[in-house]
Amino acid sequence: MGHESTEIQGTALIAGASSGVGAIYAGRLAKRDYNLILVARNRSRVTALSRRSRDETAVAALAVDLADKTDLARIEAVLRTNVASDCW
Numbered sequence: 404m405g406h407e408s409t410e411i412q413g414t415a416l417i418a419g420a421s422s423g424v425g426a427i428y429a430g431r432l433a434k435r436d437y438n439l440i441l442v443a444r445n446r447s448r449v450t451a452l453s454r455r456s457r458d459e460t461a462v463a464a465l466a467v468d469l470a471d472k473t474d475l476a477r478i479e480a481v482l483r484t485n486v487a488s489d490c491w
Contacts, residue, residue, distance in 0.1 A: 411460075414438040416482065418469060421448035433459035440481055444468050 415432045419425035421443035429439055429452055438461040443449040446466035453464035463481055467474035 410436060411438055412436045414440060416440040416442060416478075418442045420452060420464075421445045426452055429456060433462075436460060438462070440478075441465070442467055442469070442478060 412435060415428075415437045417425050417429050417432070417439065420429050420439075420441035422445075425441075425443070429441055433439060433456045436459075439453075439456055441449050441453055441456075441462060441464045443464075443466065449464045449466055453462045456462045465474075465477060465481065467477060469475065
């Protein structure tokens, strides 16, 4: 099931997406036709999850620290444009 042939249900932002519960939810929501914005501190893991999820849906992956105001501004910019297609 790819994002080109199904109706998108919405966009989900998942913080802590690089492992554990966040990664599990990312996979489940991708299979349910949600676009994903994956947020995590670990760039290599969030990028890897993004690549795996792209077979299911559109994905934006951001390696950010939620305690950093500059990183929060990056997330806000993605949310304002609601674009989930690139990896930062």
